[in-house]
Amino acid sequence: MQKAISIYGIVTITALAFFAGCKPASPPDYKPRVHIGRENGKYMLFRNDTPFIIKGAAGFTHLRKLQEAGGNTIRVWDTLHLGRILDEAQAHNIAVIAGFPMPASGFLAYYEDTTKTAAQYTAFRAVVNRYKSHPALLMWCLGNELNFPYRPMFKPFYKAYNSLVNMVRTEDPDHPVTTAIINLDKNSIYNLRWKVHGLDLLSINIFNQLRSLEQDLGKVSWAWNGPFLITEWGVNGPWESEFTAWGSPIENTSTRKAEQYRELYEQHMPVNHPRFLGACVFFWGSKQEVTHTWFSTFSSTGAISQTVNTLQYLWTGQWPAQQAPALKYMLVNGKGARNNILLKPGAPQKAEILFETPPADSLRLHWEILPEDWYMKDKYTPNTRKPAPLRGLQLSAKGYATTFRAPEKEGPYRIFVTVFDNRGQYASANTPFYVVGP
Incomplete structure (x- = not known):
């Protein structure tokens, strides 16, 4: 993970505005289809005027199984096949967090090339206008784990990023805009606060550090105290595991991983935090990341793991009648x-x-x-x-x-x-x- 440079100095809290404070103004009587409200000190996501708590998964397959397990949302990282995904999600009463893929902030040559950033702007705008009226759309996520650094050399990145945020908010006032950061990285949070204008909420990809998330939220609340969503959570990643003497990460059995999902959710997921909007487990499907089994909740042939059984219990309070081998x-x-x-x-x-x-x-x-x-x-x-x-x-x-x-x-x-x-x-x-x- 690329580290942002720390900022030192005294900052007056009253000088800080909430992320969404600079988004385009709407008519006084306008009510977005999806919006974030605050009642009795608690933030709440509303979808078509109905409170909506995200019980989601990162991925775009096995949507019928997600619905049967009690899930209501998927998060995707790019716009590839977005129309088909939205249609299938709607058929299963699933909401979609649609992601815009962006080069990491460290790719300065890209952000310094105005031809490339202009093309990106045009392409993203076309996607927004094509899908903003789809009933399955829940929100837009602009970039995944981009990192938000401090140094002046990143000015082209922030210029391009703010332009995109403003475009999405202008073209589609009906859906919130967020971005996903790695863990509760304080440097990225500070720079999002000072350098980015118009985000409605913060999204967090977090694994082992979920255990300290609630405590860490308090440490940065002086700089940011808005609503948050967990867009990826799960068992320890390969980078957080024990290793063999030659550097191979040691993976737990699927049974032990299912136990860890339950422990993380029941003991560390901040479900009662007044700023919590929900969470998406990682990963709903089958994928290769160090191994083909580490984050997979389904086999490559579609068989169901014990983790799916556990998530059904966490989302509905009911175990399935039959469970996977242990x-x-x-x-x-x-x-x-x-x-x-x-x-x-x-x-x-x-x-x-x-x-x-x-x-x-x-x-x-x-x-x-x-x-x-x-x-x-x-x-x-x-x-x-x-x-x-x-x-x-x-x-x-x-x-x-x-x-x-x-x-x-x-x-x-x-x-x-x-x-x-x-x-x-x-x-x-x-x-x-x-x-x-x-």
Whole structure:
């Protein structure tokens, strides 16, 4: 994460205006379709004059399952296929937070090129005017994790950004405008307050630091005390995890992750905070980010994880009648990931899984060995494509165990298992290991 430069000095609180204080004026009798109100000291999002608490997910697939689980909102990061997504969301009574993708503030060459920023302005304006009347639209999110730095060299970025905020507010006064920052970064908050004009609320992408969010909100309230939305939350990211000796993050089983989702929501989600508008879990679907299982709540074939079961309980107070298999852990040659497993090239190995409770029905196990995914397109963009599984290494499988040959090439790998039941649900686990050359 690129760090903004701190600002020091004394600032008079009365000189600070709320984010939306500079948005275009509307007629006195005008009432936006979606707006933020404040009653008895509590902020509330209103949709068609009805209070609306966001119970959402980041992603754009499995919308019927989201509705069945009690969710009411999705958050998307770009406008690709936005029309289709809005139509499908409307069919399932789901609201959409539509994101505009923008280069990070550190790409100064982009923001200094007025031809490129003008083209961006024109493209975004066309999207706003095309979809602003869609009944599924909830709000616009202008940029994701851009970082809002202080130094004067970023003036072109702020000029372009403010121009876009003003355009969205002018073209579509019916929907709020926000931006998503990483954690409760105080430097970005200060600079959003001083340098950006017209945002209606602040959105936060937060994982492990959700545990201290309520306390951190108090620390920056002197500079910003408006409404907030959590646009991404979830279990510890790979950057927040334990690591092997060679630097591979250690991933929990799908069962342990489901437990962490429940713990985070019940113990740390600030649902009673007077400025809280709701939250979107990350990630509703299947995606590659370090592994293809870390943030996935569905398998690539659409099977449901225990996390989906847990979210249904958190959103509705009711568990589903049937739940996904519950795994305890995986062992390789009797060892866990924290034992820093080293293997010889081509040597036979054994992997096995253990369950929290004995399985109630027949299960199908799918084993895979993949090279560790350390590829980064750039410092902002991890790989989003699952590495190709290595073929011909599995020797045999029996029950809840498999034997396999270690790869011949030295380096870091993982062995994965996906456990499917006969009700469309699954569990997953993986263990990293390192092949040491002869």
